Amino acid sequence: MLEIQLTQDLVRKESITPNDAGCLKYIEDFLSERGFISEILTYGRVKNLWSVKRNSGPLLVFLGHVDVVPTGPVEQWEHNPFSGFDDGTFINGRGTGDMKGGIACFMSALSRVNVDELNYSVGFLITADEEGPSKDGTVKVVEELIKREEKIDYCLIGEPSTLEIVGDNIRIGRRGSINIELEIFGKQGHAAYPARVDNPIHKVVPFLDKLLSEVWDEGNEHFPPTSLQVTNITAGVGAHNVTPNNLNLKFNLRFSTQITAEEIQEKVSRFLTNEGIKHKVSFDVNAEPFYSEPKLFTQIVNKSIQDIQNFETTLSCSGGTSDGRFIAKTGCEIVELGPKFETIHKINEKIEKSELERLTDIYHQILLNLNEETNN
Template identity: 40%
Template structure:
């Protein structure tokens, strides 16, 4: 069965799968994969305090090595539909450009990989290994009922991944610009400094928390965490908001709150950063509260077989030399890295999460060819 990546992208876009809704997207994918001979398993998960999410694991073959393609069919909200040139879930094509929510992030990449697999399997039904899909409906959401639980299910059921390619849109300008071989970690912090409310004319009867908060932030912000590494840019701390909730000019507030985020490389650890933040706050003194939560660890898949497969395929198809990068935000690769080598390569990311998100038909064709080359090289011999 031959899969057309353009039509398949349209079919997926026409399922309005805004997190946590599936809206039939996994049905479309499962039907195509079963038609190619994959054994499909739906993995719905639920957890108190989070939305129920449906997921899909599909595998062709039962031998090692298992080459897995990971991704997500859920998409972010469209915002105001009035700002779109056409219905964001219509999948319309104008002048060689396919528009729709999820076109680049990442229904287009899923369609390209399915099309590449369909082409590859036409002449390679007896492969020495397996091809699998790990597709979640919870990547754009809280990510608690998706990839994490799927990976646990794989372990419990004897399913091992040997290599994983994630189809996130990694290219800033054109297909072949960039692949991700790692990601920085992310630590979100809320710092609340506690004082005593009072009249500004009687400061000795109050305790202003703002100067202590400012001093803490100054020490934290001015400290150089590291200089970066060969594969990572320097870790950075960014203050995103400072609030006291005070509308009066003659009142010293009782509390002052700041929120900041640290994006850190593999020279840092979540726990190490938390210990440093507490030490800084202790050095300033006073009463304070800290809420800290890491949304992902820093990780690196050192250049090796997987990055060579991507680089060689990109060079064959486009003539470009792909940059192996760790820039950008987090992705579900942060969970997969605990199970096997993982890298990311997909479409151009210029329009992801934006109004009029789109992908060129030419880029879909190029990505399909690149994925096809990766499969051919991986299973060669």
């Protein structure tokens, strides 16, 4: 099966973010054999591939990334993380699930059709900066495409989306993410003289209580409710008899479209004021949420999954952030459909060979069903 070979070839290139390690060239060569015209768009240290086969009709773009997260301790891996080792059932290695497998499946699906005869154009936007800061990747390419007035109609993202069986869950949006860093100021002193100290640890307790009991929203049909996690708290000088001068707290919210980043900021600031806390706070909205209204393309993806798997998929907006938030700015209809996310970013990341085959079948079916739709 071609998708298995392609996955292994890509995994063997050690493309730890933001290096593409030759992955982009590999994909470009594959596409140029099929009549695609490619460009490498470089921003800072990051290379991005923009490759299009132009026919008449709408433009479908496959969006993906070849960069992977670091392996962690290599000796804890069952197989070398860049070996693409085939154990009979799984292809093992960093990036198999996130998301070289998805790219390989779409390439393989494409090789099953005659691209010259499609009633639509096909594009590839592949970055090497999704797992890193995401500043010189898809976001920049999309800016350039908007400047060029390139019209993208449909976007398929091969990020892992499956819960149990390939295609059982697809994403049409993602939550936003906001990082909040707080410093609470107090007054250092001797633990024996409570009247002379101002203890920031005592100050943070009622604030944290407010923060953690707050219902930010209830979510909606597609979005889970907004959630908060405290990720870091530090204070104290290390002695039993000294109260600290200040306290640092970090927390993150994953927010739905039912609330805005501004509303979150206002609420947090109000809690701080109400508790009379002397502080410095900074807010970093590292991802805005996006939601793509399900229309024709979502129907086609749904039908394609049904054709291959005989079940109806579920639409959701769960998971971390994705580059979908950038391409959403073009106004295209977006669907994320990929393999299971169970082992991604972990030690012993792997993907089932049958999963790759099934995903390729579904992608192939999408190409066929879209052709049928654009024929009318």
